Amino acid sequence: MQITGRVLAVTGAGNGMGREVTLQLVAKGARVAAIDISEAGLAETVALAGAHSQAISTHVVNIADRAAVDALPTAIIAAHGTVDGLLNIAGIIQKFVPVNDLAFDQIERVIAVNLYGTINTIKAFLPELLSRPEAAILNVSSMGAYAPVPGQSVYGATKAAVAQLTRGLHSELMATNVQVTVVFPGGIGTNIALNSGIATEAEMAAMAAKAGKGKPRTTTPAPEAARQIIEALEKGSYEIFIGQDARIMSRLSRLSPKRAAALIHSQMKDLLG
Structure with a gap:
Protein backbone atom coordinates (compact mmCIF):
# COMPACT_ATOMS: atom_id res chain seq x y z
CA MET A 1 0.00 0.00 0.00
CA GLN A 2 1.14 3.50 -0.83
CA ILE A 3 1.23 5.48 2.45
CA THR A 4 1.28 9.06 1.20
CA GLY A 5 -2.22 10.52 1.02
CA ARG A 6 -3.89 7.53 2.67
CA VAL A 7 -6.22 7.75 5.67
CA LEU A 8 -5.38 5.13 8.28
CA ALA A 9 -7.19 4.32 11.53
CA VAL A 10 -4.73 3.32 14.26
CA THR A 11 -5.88 1.85 17.57
CA GLY A 12 -3.69 2.23 20.65
CA ALA A 13 -2.38 5.53 19.25
CA GLY A 14 -2.06 7.12 22.69
CA ASN A 15 1.10 5.24 23.70
CA GLY A 16 3.71 2.66 22.79
CA MET A 17 3.84 1.15 19.31
CA GLY A 18 0.53 2.73 18.31
CA ARG A 19 1.90 6.19 19.04
CA GLU A 20 5.14 5.53 17.16
CA VAL A 21 3.24 4.13 14.16
CA THR A 22 1.02 7.22 14.13
CA LEU A 23 3.97 9.61 14.23
CA GLN A 24 5.83 7.79 11.48
CA LEU A 25 2.75 7.51 9.26
CA VAL A 26 2.04 11.25 9.32
CA ALA A 27 5.73 11.94 8.72
CA LYS A 28 5.39 9.85 5.53
CA GLY A 29 2.40 11.86 4.33
CA ALA A 30 -0.53 9.83 5.63
CA ARG A 31 -3.49 11.14 7.59
CA VAL A 32 -4.26 9.22 10.78
CA ALA A 33 -7.40 8.72 12.81
CA ALA A 34 -5.77 8.11 16.19
CA ILE A 35 -7.92 5.91 18.44
CA ASP A 36 -7.29 5.29 22.12
CA ILE A 37 -9.10 5.08 25.45
CA SER A 38 -6.80 7.77 26.88
CA GLU A 39 -7.61 11.36 25.91
CA ALA A 40 -4.39 12.54 27.56
CA GLY A 41 -2.36 9.96 25.66
CA LEU A 42 -3.84 11.06 22.34
CA ALA A 43 -3.16 14.70 23.15
CA GLU A 44 0.48 13.85 23.81
CA THR A 45 0.72 11.97 20.52
CA VAL A 46 -0.63 15.00 18.66
CA ALA A 47 1.82 17.28 20.46
CA LEU A 48 4.72 15.00 19.52
CA ALA A 49 3.66 15.12 15.86
CA GLY A 50 4.66 18.78 15.73
CA ALA A 51 4.29 20.15 12.20
CA HIS A 52 2.35 17.04 11.18
CA SER A 53 -0.25 17.36 13.93
CA GLN A 54 -2.91 18.69 11.53
CA ALA A 55 -2.88 15.29 9.79
CA ILE A 56 -4.19 13.60 12.96
CA SER A 57 -7.77 13.40 14.21
CA THR A 58 -8.28 11.96 17.68
CA HIS A 59 -11.03 9.59 18.78
CA VAL A 60 -11.37 8.68 22.44
CA VAL A 61 -12.92 5.22 22.30
CA LEU A 102 -6.57 -14.92 37.69
CA ALA A 103 -10.00 -13.51 38.52
CA PHE A 104 -12.74 -13.76 35.94
CA ASP A 105 -13.17 -10.00 35.70
CA GLN A 106 -9.50 -9.74 34.68
CA ILE A 107 -9.87 -12.60 32.19
CA GLU A 108 -12.90 -10.95 30.63
CA ARG A 109 -11.14 -7.58 30.37
CA VAL A 110 -8.20 -9.05 28.44
CA ILE A 111 -10.53 -10.94 26.09
CA ALA A 112 -12.74 -7.87 25.61
CA VAL A 113 -9.87 -5.60 24.58
CA ASN A 114 -7.55 -7.94 22.70
CA LEU A 115 -10.03 -10.18 20.90
CA TYR A 116 -13.41 -8.48 20.85
CA GLY A 117 -11.77 -5.09 20.37
CA THR A 118 -10.10 -6.40 17.22
CA ILE A 119 -13.30 -8.05 16.00
CA ASN A 120 -15.30 -4.89 16.72
CA THR A 121 -13.06 -2.68 14.64
CA ILE A 122 -12.82 -5.15 11.76
CA LYS A 123 -16.60 -5.51 11.59
CA ALA A 124 -17.06 -1.74 11.77
CA PHE A 125 -14.47 -0.78 9.14
CA LEU A 126 -14.50 -3.65 6.65
CA PRO A 127 -17.56 -2.53 4.63
CA GLU A 128 -15.90 0.85 3.97
CA LEU A 129 -12.51 -0.74 3.25
CA LEU A 130 -14.08 -3.03 0.66
CA SER A 131 -15.36 0.04 -1.19
CA ARG A 132 -11.88 1.53 -1.59
CA PRO A 133 -9.66 0.86 -4.63
CA GLU A 134 -6.88 -0.25 -2.28
CA ALA A 135 -7.19 -0.93 1.45
CA ALA A 136 -5.50 -2.74 4.30
CA ILE A 137 -6.06 -4.39 7.65
CA LEU A 138 -3.07 -4.98 9.92
CA ASN A 139 -3.51 -6.76 13.25
CA VAL A 140 -0.86 -7.01 15.95
CA SER A 141 -0.67 -10.43 17.60
CA SER A 142 2.29 -11.45 19.80
CA MET A 143 5.13 -13.90 20.25
CA GLY A 144 2.93 -15.13 23.12
CA ALA A 145 0.51 -16.46 20.50
CA TYR A 146 2.86 -19.37 19.73
CA ALA A 147 5.36 -19.37 22.62
CA PRO A 148 3.57 -19.91 25.97
CA VAL A 149 4.58 -17.46 28.69
CA PRO A 150 3.87 -18.48 32.31
CA GLY A 151 1.54 -15.96 33.89
CA GLN A 152 0.29 -14.71 30.51
CA SER A 153 -1.80 -17.67 29.39
CA VAL A 154 -5.04 -15.76 28.79
CA TYR A 155 -3.18 -12.95 27.05
CA GLY A 156 -1.45 -15.51 24.82
CA ALA A 157 -4.79 -17.18 24.05
CA THR A 158 -6.29 -13.89 22.89
CA LYS A 159 -3.29 -13.15 20.70
CA ALA A 160 -3.38 -16.65 19.20
CA ALA A 161 -7.03 -15.99 18.37
CA VAL A 162 -6.10 -12.66 16.76
CA ALA A 163 -3.46 -14.42 14.66
CA GLN A 164 -5.86 -17.07 13.40
CA LEU A 165 -8.60 -14.49 12.83
CA THR A 166 -6.18 -12.46 10.71
CA ARG A 167 -5.10 -15.47 8.68
CA GLY A 168 -8.74 -16.36 8.09
CA LEU A 169 -9.48 -12.81 6.99
CA HIS A 170 -6.57 -12.94 4.58
CA SER A 171 -8.03 -16.03 2.95
CA GLU A 172 -11.55 -14.58 2.85
CA LEU A 173 -10.34 -11.31 1.32
CA MET A 174 -7.71 -12.75 -1.02
CA ALA A 175 -9.73 -11.91 -4.13
CA THR A 176 -10.58 -8.39 -2.94
CA ASN A 177 -8.78 -5.06 -2.75
CA VAL A 178 -8.10 -5.45 0.99
CA GLN A 179 -4.65 -6.69 1.99
CA VAL A 180 -4.32 -8.35 5.40
CA THR A 181 -1.22 -8.58 7.58
CA VAL A 182 -0.52 -10.11 10.99
CA VAL A 183 2.37 -8.87 13.15
CA PHE A 184 4.12 -10.96 15.81
CA PRO A 185 6.22 -8.70 18.06
CA GLY A 186 8.60 -10.10 20.63
CA GLY A 187 9.72 -7.95 23.53
CA ILE A 188 9.11 -4.29 22.67
CA GLY A 189 10.35 -1.33 24.70
CA THR A 190 6.98 0.02 25.83
CA ASN A 191 5.21 0.48 29.17
CA ILE A 192 2.57 -2.14 28.39
CA ALA A 193 2.21 -3.31 32.01
CA LEU A 194 1.63 0.25 33.16
CA ASN A 195 -0.71 1.03 30.27
CA SER A 196 -2.61 -2.21 30.90
CA GLY A 197 -3.31 -1.05 34.44
CA ILE A 198 -1.71 -4.11 36.02
CA ALA A 199 1.37 -2.49 37.58
CA THR A 200 2.77 0.79 38.84
CA GLU A 201 6.11 2.12 37.60
CA ALA A 202 7.81 0.76 40.74
CA GLU A 203 6.23 -2.65 40.22
CA MET A 204 7.31 -2.63 36.58
CA ALA A 205 10.90 -1.95 37.62
CA ALA A 206 10.72 -4.77 40.14
CA MET A 207 9.33 -7.17 37.52
CA ALA A 208 12.07 -6.22 35.07
CA ALA A 209 14.73 -6.91 37.71
CA LYS A 210 13.12 -10.22 38.64
CA ALA A 211 12.66 -11.52 35.10
CA GLY A 212 15.52 -13.78 34.15
CA LYS A 213 17.04 -13.31 37.62
CA GLY A 214 18.03 -9.75 36.82
CA LYS A 215 19.73 -10.55 33.49
CA PRO A 216 19.12 -7.90 30.82
CA ARG A 217 16.46 -8.83 28.26
CA THR A 218 16.74 -7.79 24.65
CA THR A 219 13.83 -5.68 23.48
CA THR A 220 13.13 -3.91 20.21
CA PRO A 221 12.71 -0.13 20.61
CA ALA A 222 9.16 1.00 19.87
CA PRO A 223 10.23 3.33 17.00
CA GLU A 224 12.00 0.43 15.26
CA ALA A 225 8.96 -1.83 15.76
CA ALA A 226 6.80 0.90 14.22
CA ARG A 227 9.14 1.21 11.25
CA GLN A 228 8.84 -2.51 10.58
CA ILE A 229 5.04 -2.40 10.92
CA ILE A 230 4.80 0.39 8.37
CA GLU A 231 7.18 -1.40 6.04
CA ALA A 232 4.95 -4.49 6.24
CA LEU A 233 1.93 -2.32 5.43
CA GLU A 234 3.70 -0.83 2.42
CA LYS A 235 4.76 -4.27 1.14
CA GLY A 236 1.43 -5.96 1.85
CA SER A 237 3.24 -8.64 3.87
CA TYR A 238 1.31 -11.73 4.96
CA GLU A 239 3.05 -11.81 8.35
CA ILE A 240 6.12 -10.37 10.05
CA PHE A 241 8.07 -11.17 13.22
CA ILE A 242 9.56 -8.22 15.09
CA GLY A 243 12.71 -8.87 17.10
CA GLN A 244 15.24 -11.67 17.18
CA ASP A 245 13.35 -13.24 20.09
CA ALA A 246 10.14 -13.47 18.04
CA ARG A 247 11.94 -15.00 15.06
CA ILE A 248 13.94 -17.52 17.09
CA MET A 249 10.95 -18.64 19.16
CA SER A 250 8.82 -18.98 16.03
CA ARG A 251 11.30 -21.43 14.54
CA LEU A 252 11.85 -23.30 17.80
CA SER A 253 8.12 -23.52 18.51
CA ARG A 254 7.58 -25.21 15.15
CA LEU A 255 10.56 -27.56 15.46
CA SER A 256 10.25 -28.47 19.15
CA PRO A 257 7.29 -26.87 20.90
CA LYS A 258 7.94 -28.61 24.22
CA ARG A 259 11.54 -27.40 24.26
CA ALA A 260 10.40 -23.86 23.41
CA ALA A 261 7.91 -23.93 26.30
CA ALA A 262 10.59 -25.17 28.70
CA LEU A 263 13.02 -22.45 27.59
CA ILE A 264 10.51 -19.66 28.19
CA HIS A 265 9.50 -21.19 31.52
CA SER A 266 13.10 -21.18 32.69
CA GLN A 267 13.42 -17.48 31.86
CA MET A 268 10.07 -16.29 33.18
CA LYS A 269 9.15 -18.56 36.10
CA ASP A 270 10.58 -16.15 38.70
CA LEU A 271 7.88 -13.61 37.83
CA LEU A 272 5.31 -15.98 39.33
CA GLY A 273 7.04 -16.02 42.71
Whole structure:
Protein backbone atom coordinates (compact mmCIF):
# COMPACT_ATOMS: atom_id res chain seq x y z
CA MET A 1 0.00 0.00 0.00
CA GLN A 2 1.14 3.50 -0.83
CA ILE A 3 1.23 5.48 2.45
CA THR A 4 1.28 9.06 1.20
CA GLY A 5 -2.22 10.52 1.02
CA ARG A 6 -3.89 7.53 2.67
CA VAL A 7 -6.22 7.75 5.67
CA LEU A 8 -5.38 5.13 8.28
CA ALA A 9 -7.19 4.32 11.53
CA VAL A 10 -4.73 3.32 14.26
CA THR A 11 -5.88 1.85 17.57
CA GLY A 12 -3.69 2.23 20.65
CA ALA A 13 -2.38 5.53 19.25
CA GLY A 14 -2.06 7.12 22.69
CA ASN A 15 1.10 5.24 23.70
CA GLY A 16 3.71 2.66 22.79
CA MET A 17 3.84 1.15 19.31
CA GLY A 18 0.53 2.73 18.31
CA ARG A 19 1.90 6.19 19.04
CA GLU A 20 5.14 5.53 17.16
CA VAL A 21 3.24 4.13 14.16
CA THR A 22 1.02 7.22 14.13
CA LEU A 23 3.97 9.61 14.23
CA GLN A 24 5.83 7.79 11.48
CA LEU A 25 2.75 7.51 9.26
CA VAL A 26 2.04 11.25 9.32
CA ALA A 27 5.73 11.94 8.72
CA LYS A 28 5.39 9.85 5.53
CA GLY A 29 2.40 11.86 4.33
CA ALA A 30 -0.53 9.83 5.63
CA ARG A 31 -3.49 11.14 7.59
CA VAL A 32 -4.26 9.22 10.78
CA ALA A 33 -7.40 8.72 12.81
CA ALA A 34 -5.77 8.11 16.19
CA ILE A 35 -7.92 5.91 18.44
CA ASP A 36 -7.29 5.29 22.12
CA ILE A 37 -9.10 5.08 25.45
CA SER A 38 -6.80 7.77 26.88
CA GLU A 39 -7.61 11.36 25.91
CA ALA A 40 -4.39 12.54 27.56
CA GLY A 41 -2.36 9.96 25.66
CA LEU A 42 -3.84 11.06 22.34
CA ALA A 43 -3.16 14.70 23.15
CA GLU A 44 0.48 13.85 23.81
CA THR A 45 0.72 11.97 20.52
CA VAL A 46 -0.63 15.00 18.66
CA ALA A 47 1.82 17.28 20.46
CA LEU A 48 4.72 15.00 19.52
CA ALA A 49 3.66 15.12 15.86
CA GLY A 50 4.66 18.78 15.73
CA ALA A 51 4.29 20.15 12.20
CA HIS A 52 2.35 17.04 11.18
CA SER A 53 -0.25 17.36 13.93
CA GLN A 54 -2.91 18.69 11.53
CA ALA A 55 -2.88 15.29 9.79
CA ILE A 56 -4.19 13.60 12.96
CA SER A 57 -7.77 13.40 14.21
CA THR A 58 -8.28 11.96 17.68
CA HIS A 59 -11.03 9.59 18.78
CA VAL A 60 -11.37 8.68 22.44
CA VAL A 61 -12.92 5.22 22.30
CA ASN A 62 -12.78 1.98 24.26
CA ILE A 63 -12.48 -0.59 21.48
CA ALA A 64 -14.28 -3.12 23.68
CA ASP A 65 -17.38 -0.90 23.41
CA ARG A 66 -19.06 -2.17 20.25
CA ALA A 67 -21.50 0.71 19.89
CA ALA A 68 -18.72 3.28 20.21
CA VAL A 69 -16.59 1.43 17.66
CA ASP A 70 -19.51 1.17 15.23
CA ALA A 71 -19.69 4.97 15.19
CA LEU A 72 -15.99 5.38 14.35
CA PRO A 73 -16.05 5.00 10.54
CA THR A 74 -18.67 7.75 10.20
CA ALA A 75 -16.65 10.06 12.47
CA ILE A 76 -13.41 9.36 10.61
CA ILE A 77 -14.99 9.88 7.19
CA ALA A 78 -16.41 13.17 8.45
CA ALA A 79 -12.90 14.23 9.49
CA HIS A 80 -10.91 12.91 6.53
CA GLY A 81 -13.34 12.09 3.72
CA THR A 82 -12.57 8.39 3.67
CA VAL A 83 -10.65 5.60 5.41
CA ASP A 84 -8.17 3.35 3.60
CA GLY A 85 -6.75 1.16 6.34
CA LEU A 86 -7.18 -0.20 9.84
CA LEU A 87 -4.19 -0.91 12.08
CA ASN A 88 -5.19 -2.79 15.23
CA ILE A 89 -2.30 -2.11 17.61
CA ALA A 90 -4.16 -1.61 20.90
CA GLY A 91 -3.77 -4.42 23.40
CA ILE A 92 -3.30 -5.18 27.07
CA ILE A 93 -1.58 -7.90 29.05
CA GLN A 94 -2.89 -9.67 32.14
CA LYS A 95 -1.48 -9.72 35.65
CA PHE A 96 1.56 -12.00 35.89
CA VAL A 97 -0.27 -14.80 37.68
CA PRO A 98 -1.30 -18.35 36.75
CA VAL A 99 -4.78 -18.95 35.34
CA ASN A 100 -5.73 -20.52 38.68
CA ASP A 101 -5.14 -17.18 40.39
CA LEU A 102 -6.57 -14.92 37.69
CA ALA A 103 -10.00 -13.51 38.52
CA PHE A 104 -12.74 -13.76 35.94
CA ASP A 105 -13.17 -10.00 35.70
CA GLN A 106 -9.50 -9.74 34.68
CA ILE A 107 -9.87 -12.60 32.19
CA GLU A 108 -12.90 -10.95 30.63
CA ARG A 109 -11.14 -7.58 30.37
CA VAL A 110 -8.20 -9.05 28.44
CA ILE A 111 -10.53 -10.94 26.09
CA ALA A 112 -12.74 -7.87 25.61
CA VAL A 113 -9.87 -5.60 24.58
CA ASN A 114 -7.55 -7.94 22.70
CA LEU A 115 -10.03 -10.18 20.90
CA TYR A 116 -13.41 -8.48 20.85
CA GLY A 117 -11.77 -5.09 20.37
CA THR A 118 -10.10 -6.40 17.22
CA ILE A 119 -13.30 -8.05 16.00
CA ASN A 120 -15.30 -4.89 16.72
CA THR A 121 -13.06 -2.68 14.64
CA ILE A 122 -12.82 -5.15 11.76
CA LYS A 123 -16.60 -5.51 11.59
CA ALA A 124 -17.06 -1.74 11.77
CA PHE A 125 -14.47 -0.78 9.14
CA LEU A 126 -14.50 -3.65 6.65
CA PRO A 127 -17.56 -2.53 4.63
CA GLU A 128 -15.90 0.85 3.97
CA LEU A 129 -12.51 -0.74 3.25
CA LEU A 130 -14.08 -3.03 0.66
CA SER A 131 -15.36 0.04 -1.19
CA ARG A 132 -11.88 1.53 -1.59
CA PRO A 133 -9.66 0.86 -4.63
CA GLU A 134 -6.88 -0.25 -2.28
CA ALA A 135 -7.19 -0.93 1.45
CA ALA A 136 -5.50 -2.74 4.30
CA ILE A 137 -6.06 -4.39 7.65
CA LEU A 138 -3.07 -4.98 9.92
CA ASN A 139 -3.51 -6.76 13.25
CA VAL A 140 -0.86 -7.01 15.95
CA SER A 141 -0.67 -10.43 17.60
CA SER A 142 2.29 -11.45 19.80
CA MET A 143 5.13 -13.90 20.25
CA GLY A 144 2.93 -15.13 23.12
CA ALA A 145 0.51 -16.46 20.50
CA TYR A 146 2.86 -19.37 19.73
CA ALA A 147 5.36 -19.37 22.62
CA PRO A 148 3.57 -19.91 25.97
CA VAL A 149 4.58 -17.46 28.69
CA PRO A 150 3.87 -18.48 32.31
CA GLY A 151 1.54 -15.96 33.89
CA GLN A 152 0.29 -14.71 30.51
CA SER A 153 -1.80 -17.67 29.39
CA VAL A 154 -5.04 -15.76 28.79
CA TYR A 155 -3.18 -12.95 27.05
CA GLY A 156 -1.45 -15.51 24.82
CA ALA A 157 -4.79 -17.18 24.05
CA THR A 158 -6.29 -13.89 22.89
CA LYS A 159 -3.29 -13.15 20.70
CA ALA A 160 -3.38 -16.65 19.20
CA ALA A 161 -7.03 -15.99 18.37
CA VAL A 162 -6.10 -12.66 16.76
CA ALA A 163 -3.46 -14.42 14.66
CA GLN A 164 -5.86 -17.07 13.40
CA LEU A 165 -8.60 -14.49 12.83
CA THR A 166 -6.18 -12.46 10.71
CA ARG A 167 -5.10 -15.47 8.68
CA GLY A 168 -8.74 -16.36 8.09
CA LEU A 169 -9.48 -12.81 6.99
CA HIS A 170 -6.57 -12.94 4.58
CA SER A 171 -8.03 -16.03 2.95
CA GLU A 172 -11.55 -14.58 2.85
CA LEU A 173 -10.34 -11.31 1.32
CA MET A 174 -7.71 -12.75 -1.02
CA ALA A 175 -9.73 -11.91 -4.13
CA THR A 176 -10.58 -8.39 -2.94
CA ASN A 177 -8.78 -5.06 -2.75
CA VAL A 178 -8.10 -5.45 0.99
CA GLN A 179 -4.65 -6.69 1.99
CA VAL A 180 -4.32 -8.35 5.40
CA THR A 181 -1.22 -8.58 7.58
CA VAL A 182 -0.52 -10.11 10.99
CA VAL A 183 2.37 -8.87 13.15
CA PHE A 184 4.12 -10.96 15.81
CA PRO A 185 6.22 -8.70 18.06
CA GLY A 186 8.60 -10.10 20.63
CA GLY A 187 9.72 -7.95 23.53
CA ILE A 188 9.11 -4.29 22.67
CA GLY A 189 10.35 -1.33 24.70
CA THR A 190 6.98 0.02 25.83
CA ASN A 191 5.21 0.48 29.17
CA ILE A 192 2.57 -2.14 28.39
CA ALA A 193 2.21 -3.31 32.01
CA LEU A 194 1.63 0.25 33.16
CA ASN A 195 -0.71 1.03 30.27
CA SER A 196 -2.61 -2.21 30.90
CA GLY A 197 -3.31 -1.05 34.44
CA ILE A 198 -1.71 -4.11 36.02
CA ALA A 199 1.37 -2.49 37.58
CA THR A 200 2.77 0.79 38.84
CA GLU A 201 6.11 2.12 37.60
CA ALA A 202 7.81 0.76 40.74
CA GLU A 203 6.23 -2.65 40.22
CA MET A 204 7.31 -2.63 36.58
CA ALA A 205 10.90 -1.95 37.62
CA ALA A 206 10.72 -4.77 40.14
CA MET A 207 9.33 -7.17 37.52
CA ALA A 208 12.07 -6.22 35.07
CA ALA A 209 14.73 -6.91 37.71
CA LYS A 210 13.12 -10.22 38.64
CA ALA A 211 12.66 -11.52 35.10
CA GLY A 212 15.52 -13.78 34.15
CA LYS A 213 17.04 -13.31 37.62
CA GLY A 214 18.03 -9.75 36.82
CA LYS A 215 19.73 -10.55 33.49
CA PRO A 216 19.12 -7.90 30.82
CA ARG A 217 16.46 -8.83 28.26
CA THR A 218 16.74 -7.79 24.65
CA THR A 219 13.83 -5.68 23.48
CA THR A 220 13.13 -3.91 20.21
CA PRO A 221 12.71 -0.13 20.61
CA ALA A 222 9.16 1.00 19.87
CA PRO A 223 10.23 3.33 17.00
CA GLU A 224 12.00 0.43 15.26
CA ALA A 225 8.96 -1.83 15.76
CA ALA A 226 6.80 0.90 14.22
CA ARG A 227 9.14 1.21 11.25
CA GLN A 228 8.84 -2.51 10.58
CA ILE A 229 5.04 -2.40 10.92
CA ILE A 230 4.80 0.39 8.37
CA GLU A 231 7.18 -1.40 6.04
CA ALA A 232 4.95 -4.49 6.24
CA LEU A 233 1.93 -2.32 5.43
CA GLU A 234 3.70 -0.83 2.42
CA LYS A 235 4.76 -4.27 1.14
CA GLY A 236 1.43 -5.96 1.85
CA SER A 237 3.24 -8.64 3.87
CA TYR A 238 1.31 -11.73 4.96
CA GLU A 239 3.05 -11.81 8.35
CA ILE A 240 6.12 -10.37 10.05
CA PHE A 241 8.07 -11.17 13.22
CA ILE A 242 9.56 -8.22 15.09
CA GLY A 243 12.71 -8.87 17.10
CA GLN A 244 15.24 -11.67 17.18
CA ASP A 245 13.35 -13.24 20.09
CA ALA A 246 10.14 -13.47 18.04
CA ARG A 247 11.94 -15.00 15.06
CA ILE A 248 13.94 -17.52 17.09
CA MET A 249 10.95 -18.64 19.16
CA SER A 250 8.82 -18.98 16.03
CA ARG A 251 11.30 -21.43 14.54
CA LEU A 252 11.85 -23.30 17.80
CA SER A 253 8.12 -23.52 18.51
CA ARG A 254 7.58 -25.21 15.15
CA LEU A 255 10.56 -27.56 15.46
CA SER A 256 10.25 -28.47 19.15
CA PRO A 257 7.29 -26.87 20.90
CA LYS A 258 7.94 -28.61 24.22
CA ARG A 259 11.54 -27.40 24.26
CA ALA A 260 10.40 -23.86 23.41
CA ALA A 261 7.91 -23.93 26.30
CA ALA A 262 10.59 -25.17 28.70
CA LEU A 263 13.02 -22.45 27.59
CA ILE A 264 10.51 -19.66 28.19
CA HIS A 265 9.50 -21.19 31.52
CA SER A 266 13.10 -21.18 32.69
CA GLN A 267 13.42 -17.48 31.86
CA MET A 268 10.07 -16.29 33.18
CA LYS A 269 9.15 -18.56 36.10
CA ASP A 270 10.58 -16.15 38.70
CA LEU A 271 7.88 -13.61 37.83
CA LEU A 272 5.31 -15.98 39.33
CA GLY A 273 7.04 -16.02 42.71
